[in-house]
Amino acid sequence: DYIEDVPAGFRIDNPKLEPVFQALEDNERPLLIHIADPDTYFELHYQDFSKYGTKEDNLDQLENVMERHPKIVFQIPHFGAQPEIHRLPNLASWLDRFPNIVIDTASSRWMARELSKDVQKARAFLMKYSDRILFGTDLSSNRGDREYYQGRYHAQRILWETALRNESLPFEDADTKDTGGTFINGLDLPIKVLRKIYWENASSLYLT
Template identity: 25%
Template sequence: MRGKIYLLTAIVGLVACKSETKSKTDGDSPRIVLEQHSIKKIDVHVHYKYERDYLSDLFKKWNMQGVLVDVAIADSVGVKRSWNEYLGHTKAQPDLFFLCSSLIGVDIDKPDFAENAITRLKHEIFSGARMVKVWKNFGMVTQDASGKFIQIDDARLQPIWDFLKERNIPVMAHIGEPVQAWRPLDDPNNPHYGYYMEHPEYHAYQHPEIPTYETILEARDNWIAKNPKLKILCAHLGSMSHDVDLVAERLEKFPNIYVEPAARFGDLVGQDSDKVKAFFEKYQDRILFGTDYGTSNSQIDKSLDALKSEEQNLDASYQRLWTYLSTSDSVAIRGQRNKGLALPEGVLKKIYYQNATDFLKLQ
């Protein structure tokens, strides 16, 4: 997380706490700028596995709560998760965090796979999980006993979807990757260049055994179509973030899906701002705010200076997204620069807070 560091002064803090707006003058044209604290927020996609002493104050500054999204990753040892850490965080700070469980396809060939998964999910829903995440393991990583990549529309998963529908528990679906994963990395300004340089295992261009982008999205769409009563939050704009028209096409076709733009704001900035703004305004009831921000190591391994710098960078990252969504200022995200969307206050309130509250039934 890079960029200009934004420091909160005492005066700004007082103004923000009163939920007021202020006017700025750009030449001869005054404009109204919302204070970032004036709108409640829920970051529906965070991975703060390792606690940070500063996080509570930072979230209060932003008038924000977060959904701790568990991810199940299989390796040679077994399946790694963050569930226990997240559960501890929500017990310690129930006013700050909500829980999202996870599902992976490991052992799908076993006759009791679905039964065991449902038993675990029952326990974790009882413990507070508001949602269940599936991710790109389906389609790109996990294989069944025959060596076939397990797609999200696999019939062996259907009992789990039926269970979640009965409990009215939504699914967060990170299925597939940006289309750039299937393209050569020849442009350092590509919003995903850094990620695939650091995680070549997900750069499908280097792994011809991975199914095609189109195959994975077709399976995803088929799964959605087969489960019209299952509420689905398509993470990362449904892996179609390079073109909001594709996202809009799915939102029109599938009334049970919602989207969130975590880690894909760079793709949005790279598109025509007026077009993206029209997309946000048209689908203002079905877009949730998410970032994919998190912590990757313990704070005891960091110096006080490093923690302070991390806090400032995280604050600046939230500020960049706020600037992009709420103003028409020029903003740079992941190698892309464009003017902000300047969304109306009513739209911002839905995207930042109300849609997540309704989707997860938090009230």
């Protein structure tokens, strides 16, 4: 089971959680908040909407909270859970409407799989919102397998720094292993954008 011990009917926009968000706002604390998952998860693993809800509902819950708390800095990992090309317009609307949110690039395979599907749209998005994107990998330092880390960092470097086409993801993508695998199409971002994503944006947010 992908999600265990979630209370029935749990929603992050439940008014009972308002004291938590208000405390963050009052104490000027940023919040790293995970919401939703890849579209592929909802297709392959989350068919029970009574338990998992729909992805759209998951996103709506966070949007409701962001509307109530414009003073909280929200860091939303996994490209705001919306790196899928058809979701980029909604993510753009979030970034336009909520100047207090940033997103990150956590999950190398999710970023590589989805953003590679339309290089032109993905690159334009990263260029436009380069001040609002932080580097992330979704990795924890609790494994001794060096190749595990190398593959995920390498995948993101190919995606952000090169113009390579149809480059095989350097590790298995469980969501596409039965449908041909995942291939990376590099976005060839300029160095000024790479600097922002890799360290400048994070430094501005957390070291000031």
